[in-house]
Amino acid sequence: MAVYTDITELELGALLKEYDVGDLLSYKGIAEGSENSNYMLHTSKAAFILTLYERRVERSDLPFFLGLMEHLAQNGVNCPLPVHRRDGVVVSEIAERPAALITFLEGMWLRKPAPRHCREVGKAMAGMHLAGQGFELTRPNALTVGDWRPLWEKAKPRADEVEPGLMSEVEADLAALTEGWPQDLPTGIIHADLFPDNVFFLGDEVSGIIDFYFACNDLLAYDIATCLNAWCFEADGSYNLTKGTALLEGYQSVRPLEQAEIAALPLLARGSALRFMLTRLYDWLTIPDGALVNKRDPMEYVRRLRFHRQISSPSEYGIGIK
Numbered sequence: 302m303a304v305y306t307d308i309t310e311l312e313l314g315a316l317l318k319e320y321d322v323g324d325l326l327s328y329k330g331i332a333e334g335s336e337n338s339n340y341m342l343h344t345s346k347a348a349f350i351l352t353l354y355e356r357r358v359e360r361s362d363l364p365f366f367l368g369l370m371e372h373l374a375q376n377g378v379n380c381p382l383p384v385h386r387r388d389g390v391v392v393s394e395i396a397e398r399p400a401a402l403i404t405f406l407e408g409m410w411l412r413k414p415a416p417r418h419c420r421e422v423g424k425a426m427a428g429m430h431l432a433g434q435g436f437e438l439t440r441p442n443a444l445t446v447g448d449w450r451p452l453w454e455k456a457k458p459r460a461d462e463v464e465p466g467l468m469s470e471v472e473a474d475l476a477a478l479t480e481g482w483p484q485d486l487p488t489g490i491i492h493a494d495l496f497p498d499n500v501f502f503l504g505d506e507v508s509g510i511i512d513f514y515f516a517c518n519d520l521l522a523y524d525i526a527t528c529l530n531a532w533c534f535e536a537d538g539s540y541n542l543t544k545g546t547a548l549l550e551g552y553q554s555v556r557p558l559e560q561a562e563i564a565a566l567p568l569l570a571r572g573s574a575l576r577f578m579l580t581r582l583y584d585w586l587t588i589p590d591g592a593l594v595n596k597r598d599p600m601e602y603v604r605r606l607r608f609h610r611q612i613s614s615p616s617e618y619g620i621g622i623k
């Protein structure tokens with residue numbers, strides 16, 4: 302689930318008076334998601350999502366996230382559009398949380414994406430990277446290579462509870478990634494959490510991208526690495542080369558990769574696997590059992606890490622260097 306904060310009809314009715322969105326007809330909490338509280342709203346004019354920002358979202362980052370959605374939507378990306386209040390402001394407050402009203406996107410996320418969907422998400426991601434050019438605000442990635450060590454130090458003492466030997470295994474990854482992390486690759490706006498649950502489809506077409514709350518300026522190819530991890534592995538932990546090839550071909554049909562980006566993929570994929578393993582591990586160890594929050598299995602990403610460690614060429618992901 303992700304409804305950390307309850308809101309009353311009275312509070313919501315009062316909030317909606319600030320907007321020109323009609324009268325409240327119904328609202329309900331949305332079980333999916335993990336970071337923020339989300340409510341689905343129907344008003345006499347349309348359907349909306351109200352997000353209350355809860356966990357890893359800093360209030361000072363909201364102008365970046367909401368401004369980015371507006372910029373991307375204006376530049377051809379199907380993503381939610383933040384609704385401005387009558388006074389022009391987009392960040393409101395309800396139940397002592399910062400909150401924003403955004404437009405509702407049709408579609409559903411795919412539990413079992415096929416190669417054709419991976420191709421489409423590759424295209425959509427490249428389109429988003431191009432559309433991000435020209436966005437005037439910047440935000441450094443708060444979960445990149447230099448941020449992994451402090452997160453790891455918090456989880457490390459109990460890591461072997463999850464899997465014996467994990468502590469030394471991760472230490473070796475951190476050392477290798479810190480040493481070899483690429484610096485001189487093309488940068489821009491990345492989504493940084495483009496998992497299947499953040500991409501909506503209508504039939505076989507991408508109908509929208511949501512959840513920009515990790516978006517930042519970073520290496521564009523790092524976003525691709527995250528997608529390879531999130532879209533191209535099977536439930537048994539094996540890499541699906543057909544899906545990887547489709548995703549990379551889809552991406553390149555919109556934005557061809559530089560040779561250096563292709564060469565860096567194994568390291569970037571390993572780094573991205575470590576990043577998601579670390580946040581999952583931290584949550585796994587700190588969120589009490591029985592809490593109404595989706596706890597995601599860190600071992601899924603430990604297995605990805607093991608796969609990336611033994612890669613000797615990007616061709617194993619489905620792309621060759623010329």
Ligand SMILES: Nc1ncnc2c1ncn2[C@@H]1O[C@H](COP(=O)(O)OP(=O)(O)O)[C@@H](O)[C@H]1O
Nearest residue numbers: 303333334335336337339350381404405406512
């Ligand atoms: N703009 C939107 N249109 C339709 N549904 C949305 C929209 N934004 C969020 N949702 C719904 O809310 C769920 C959680 O949203 P998400 O942004 O992923 O939350 P979190 O940041 O907590 O992970 C999504 O899986 C989807 O069902």
Ligand SMILES: N[C@@H](CCOP(=O)(O)O)C(=O)O
Nearest residue numbers: 334335336494496577581597
């Ligand atoms: N995608 C991340 C967790 C963030 O969840 P989201 O619901 O905000 O996409 C993971 O799988 O670890």
